[in-house]
Every structure is written in C-alpha cells, then in structure tokens.
Amino acid sequence: MNTIKLRTFTLAVLAAASAPALAQSQTVSMPVPDEASIPKGPMGDAVKRGKALLTDTRKQLPSNVGNGLNCTSCHLNAGTTAYASPWVGLAGAFPEYRSRSGKVISLQERINDCFQRSMNGKPLAFDSSDMNAIMAYMKWLSTGVPTGTNVAGRGFEKIDMSLKPDPVHGKSVYTAQCASCHGAEGQGTKNPQGGYIFPPVWGKDSFNVGAGMARLYTAAAFVKHNMPLGRGGSLSAQDAVDVAAYFTQQPRPDYAARVNDWPRLCENAPFA
Ligand code: HEC
Numbered sequence: 001m002n003t004i005k006l007r008t009f010t011l012a013v014l015a016a017a018s019a020p021a022l023a024q025s026q027t028v029s030m031p032v033p034d035e036a037s038i039p040k041g042p043m044g045d046a047v048k049r050g051k052a053l054l055t056d057t058r059k060q061l062p063s064n065v066g067n068g069l070n071c072t073s074c075h076l077n078a079g080t081t082a083y084a085s086p087w088v089g090l091a092g093a094f095p096e097y098r099s100r101s102g103k104v105i106s107l108q109e110r111i112n113d114c115f116q117r118s119m120n121g122k123p124l125a126f127d128s129s130d131m132n133a134i135m136a137y138m139k140w141l142s143t144g145v146p147t148g149t150n151v152a153g154r155g156f157e158k159i160d161m162s163l164k165p166d167p168v169h170g171k172s173v174y175t176a177q178c179a180s181c182h183g184a185e186g187q188g189t190k191n192p193q194g195g196y197i198f199p200p201v202w203g204k205d206s207f208n209v210g211a212g213m214a215r216l217y218t219a220a221a222f223v224k225h226n227m228p229l230g231r232g233g234s235l236s237a238q239d240a241v242d243v244a245a246y247f248t249q250q251p252r253p254d255y256a257a258r259v260n261d262w263p264r265l266c267e268n269a270p271f272a
C-alpha cells in the first residue's frame with residue numbers, strides 16, 4: 001500500500017473506531033424511559049438488579065472488578081447522559097462490527113470489553129444472572145428506540161483530531177480544573193465506605209492501558225463534554241486535548257491482551 005492509500009485507510013478505520021457504524025445508521029432522538037415504567041415481577045426485578053450492578057459495580061461484583069470504578073463513573077447518570085456513551089438504544093444496535101476486535105460482536109462481548117479494560121477486571125459468563133440483569137436494564141433503557149438506529153448522543157461528542165496535544169499545558173489545566181476532585185496524583189477522593197466519591201484517573205485503581213479512556217482523543221471527547229463535573233463544555237477543545245494528553249500518559253494497570261487489538265490494521269494502536 002502506498003502512503004496516501006494507507007493514510008486514507010487509517011483515517012477511515014479511525015472514524016469507525018470512534019463512532020461505531022454511525023455512517024450506515026439512521027440517527028433518532030434519545031428517549032429515556034421513566035422509572036415508573038419498569039414492570040412488576042421477575043423482569044422488572046432483573047432491570048433493577050442490572051441498574052444496581054452498573055451503578056455500584058465495584059461493591060456488587062468484586063470478582064469482576066479490579067479497580068476503584070463503577071460502570072457509571074464514565075457512563076454518567078446510569079447510562080442516560082448523551083455524549084457520555086449512553087446505553088440507551090444499544091439493545092437494537094448490537095451485534096455490531098468493531099474495528100478494535102476486527103469482527104462483529106454482541107452486546108455481551110462489548111460489556112465484557114469494559115469489564116476487562118475500563119474496570120481492569122474479569123468478564124461475566126454470558127448466561128449468568130448478572131449478565132442477564134445488565135442486558136435487561138439496557139433493553140429497558142432502549143424502549144422505543146427502533147432496531148438498527150443510533151440515538152443522538154451515542155458515544156462521545158466529536159473532537160478535532162488535528163489538534164496537537166501539549167501535555168505540559170495539560171498538567172496546568174489538570175491542576176487548576178481537575179485536581180480538586182480527582183487528586184493531585186490522580187488518586188481520586190475516597191468515601192468512608194472504601195469506594196470513591198471522586199474516582200481515580202490514573203494509578204492502580206484506574207482503568208488499564210487497553211481501555212477506550214486511555215486513548216487520547218477518546219478521553220478528550222469525554223472530558224470536553226462532561227468535565228469538570230457540572231461544568232461540562234466549559235473547556236476549550238484544545239484544553240481538553242491537552243489535559244487528556246497529560247492524564248492518559250500517567251501510570252496505570254497494564255493490559256497484556258492489548259497486542260491483539262485492531263487485528264485488521266497494520267499497527268496495533270491506531271492512535272495514541
Ligand atoms: C473508564 C471509563 C469507563 C468505564 C468505567 C466503563 N466504560 Fe464502557 N465505555 C467507555 C468508553 C470510552 C467507551 C467507548 C469506547 C470506544 O469508543 O472504543 C465505552 C463503551 C461501552 C459500551 C458500548 C457503547 C456503544 O455505544 O457502543 C458499552 C455497552 C459499555 N461501555 C458498557 C460498560 C459497562 C457494562 C461497564 C462496567 C462493567 C463500563 N462500560 C465501564 C468507558 C468506560
């Protein structure tokens with residue numbers, strides 16, 4: 001492949017990696033169902049159990065979580081916040097092709113990806129009651145979203161990937177805008193129960209190097225729209241890229257299976 005072809009190919013794969021299948025699918029609004037619509041009986045109990053597992057993951061699933069996070073540390077407000085990778089509509093979006101895996105994957109596989117990477121832990125068995133409860137919650141969250149469509153706000157806000165990162169400036173953004181909650185050493189702020197009020201962004205209790213949040217522009221897109229918490233959208237895109245360049249490069253748990261990522265691309269990591 002010559003350089004230009006390789007570059008075009010790489011960019012196409014990058015676009016696919018950060019915005020799953022958006023090009024092919026119709027975009028619809030993001031309806032969040034009312035809690036009162038959770039049915040009574042075993043199905044409703046599963047939906048509620050699923051929500052509890054996703055919001056209190058570290059405590060509820062200690063054998064599957066290897067850090068200090070809950071799923072909702074990133075998927076804000078129980079997976080209902082647009083541009084914080086919401087779970088609304090995912091029941092009809094998967095199975096889906098993912099470039100990181102190089103194949104079509106199920107929603108269960110995608111969930112386990114986050115258990116192994118974002119939570120630095122272990123996968124759930126596909127037929128376990130815990131996995132079924134998580135699937136039940138995501139299915140209920142997808143009420144009214146037509147199969148094969150994407151909700152507006154799926155994934156993260158687009159970020160200009162031509163912005164050049166400056167981690168030195170990023171450190172000063174971090175100190176001024178993030179350290180009050182996430183700690184000067186990225187260690188987070190603990191609560192008396194042993195969990196975190198403000199989760200760590202690096203160190204042993206953080207996501208591992210194979211996580212989506214460890215990728216500079218993914219982290220920048222999350223931060224730009226959602227952080228500082230309660231003041232999302234206040235950072236410039238450049239400041240978001242700079243602060244992401246700083247915190248993604250700090251020490252965090254390793255992920256050995258990362259060498260198998262992006263099997264269809266010439267290099268394993270398509271972007272830093
Ligand atoms: C450290 C932040 C973080 C945590 C914690 C986290 N995730 Fe994720 N999750 C992400 C990112 C980032 C993406 C998008 C990754 C990408 O673009 O490659 C994502 C994507 C997903 C998706 C696919 C969304 C879509 O639109 O296709 C699902 C499902 C998901 N996560 C479930 C979970 C579950 C379940 C947990 C807890 C076991 C969890 N996540 C914990 C960061 C996180």
Ligand code: HEC
Nearest residue numbers: 072073074177178181197198199200201223227228229243
């Ligand atoms: C007011 C406190 C506060 C400030 C300031 C703040 N955050 Fe957060 N941040 C949070 C909370 C709380 C969560 C988890 C949300 C939840 O559990 O509902 C979070 C989640 C995160 C996450 C995903 C979870 C993790 O720990 O990896 C990242 C990354 C992050 N913040 C980065 C930043 C960056 C970068 C800044 C500065 C630009 C920042 N935050 C400023 C409170 C804050």
